[in-house]
Amino acid sequence: MTTTTTLAQVYREHPIHLRDIIPLDFNSIRSVPDSHVWPISDDFSSDHQLMVPIIDLKDPNAVKLAGHACKTWGAFQVINHGIHLNLLEETKMKALREPAGATGYGLARISPFFPKYMWHEGFTIMDSPTDHARALWPTDNARFCDVIERYQKQMKVLAEKLTDLILESLAIFREDLNWDVGSPSTALQLNSYPPCPNPNRAMGLAPHTDTSFLTILYQGSISGLQIFKQGAGWISMLPVTGALVVNVGDLLHILTNARFPSVLHRAVLNQEGSHRVSVAYFYGLPIECSVSPLLKLLDSGENPRYRPVTVKEYVDIKSKYFEEPLTSIRI
Ligand SMILES: O=C(O)CCC(=O)C(=O)O
Numbered sequence: 001m002t003t004t005t006t007l008a009q010v011y012r013e014h015p016i017h018l019r020d021i022i023p024l025d026f027n028s029i030r031s032v033p034d035s036h037v038w039p040i041s042d043d044f045s046s047d048h049q050l051m052v053p054i055i056d057l058k059d060p061n062a063v064k065l066a067g068h069a070c071k072t073w074g075a076f077q078v079i080n081h082g083i084h085l086n087l088l089e090e091t092k093m094k095a096l097r098e099p100a101g102a103t104g105y106g107l108a109r110i111s112p113f114f115p116k117y118m119w120h121e122g123f124t125i126m127d128s129p130t131d132h133a134r135a136l137w138p139t140d141n142a143r144f145c146d147v148i149e150r151y152q153k154q155m156k157v158l159a160e161k162l163t164d165l166i167l168e169s170l171a172i173f174r175e176d177l178n179w180d181v182g183s184p185s186t187a188l189q190l191n192s193y194p195p196c197p198n199p200n201r202a203m204g205l206a207p208h209t210d211t212s213f214l215t216i217l218y219q220g221s222i223s224g225l226q227i228f229k230q231g232a233g234w235i236s237m238l239p240v241t242g243a244l245v246v247n248v249g250d251l252l253h254i255l256t257n258a259r260f261p262s263v264l265h266r267a268v269l270n271q272e273g274s275h276r277v278s279v280a281y282f283y284g285l286p287i288e289c290s291v292s293p294l295l296k297l298l299d300s301g302e303n304p305r306y307r308p309v310t311v312k313e314y315v316d317i318k319s320k321y322f323e324e325p326l327t328s329i330r331i
Pocket residue numbers: 189191205210217219224225265266267277278280
């Protein structure tokens with residue numbers, strides 16, 4: 001009998017090793033401890049002249065616009081996406097709870113790769129939220145689970161719609177792909193960035209790319225997300241009412257032979273001392289799926305840059321070589 005591995009199982013093979021695994025008690029702290037002070041060389045500012053594209057899913061040109069945004073930015077914001085905003089608001093309120101010490105709650109997965117801690121705490125849900133929720137709130141978890149499950153379902157629909165849009169912009173058909181080897185591997189990450197006494201010296205979430213195919217991020221109305229654009233530096237992804245942010249992830253990067261680059265991004269802290277929360281939905285391909293640059297997309301004389309990897313293998317590689325995961329699969 002073959003057993004299917006899940007994304008959660010693959011991650012469990014890579015536990016986080018850190019001196020302190022419990023985030024700071026952000027409620028009681030009055031100054032930024034040395035463990036959380038980041039180098040002053042980075043002032044966290046952003047070039048405000050540039051604006052990441054906003055795409056209306058009802059726009060007849062949405063396919064072309066999405067393709068262009070993925071290619072030149074690796075990210076865009078999407079409106080008219082059909083997701084009910086009040087659901088997002090509810091999810092946000094639930095994310096504010098303090099489930100200290102329980103499974104699912106903790107430091108960002110990327111923490112061990114940086115010398116300083118981040119001003120952040122998170123809650124990760126893979127598959128069903130019920131086990132975590134029951135442990136946290138034994139008698140009062142039905143509403144939380146309901147909101148999370150509805151949100152996961154809606155995000156999956158939107159992620160599939162966006163995937164079709166992006167594939168269409170590349171003139172790729174699902175038949176060209178070998179994705180029928182299981183269900184998509186997905187994860188939901190609730191991020192919390194508490195008010196910080198010195199937001200210029202602390203980091204919300206350090207620069208990283210997402211291990212997903214694409215990521216859909218809800219960031220409410222408080223800014224903090226920045227994407228890195230070659231030649232321009234860090235650009236703020238300013239919150240747009242009702243919009244969701246879409247990021248190109250590593251798997252889409254590999255599939256397109258880097259035509260759609262996996263976007264480097266980070267979260268800086270709110271300067272006015274607001275508590276920022278965000279909800280990231282990582283949409284990945286089935287765990288056993290093999291990903292490699294699509295030959296159909298290569299120009300004549302262009303060679304595939306990456307060898308084929310399964311999603312599982314790539315998650316393993318990223319857990320070990322955070323800095324250069326794509327380099328380690330280069331041909
Ligand atoms: O909070 C944000 O704006 C970014 C979150 C993020 O990049 C992530 O969860 O991977």
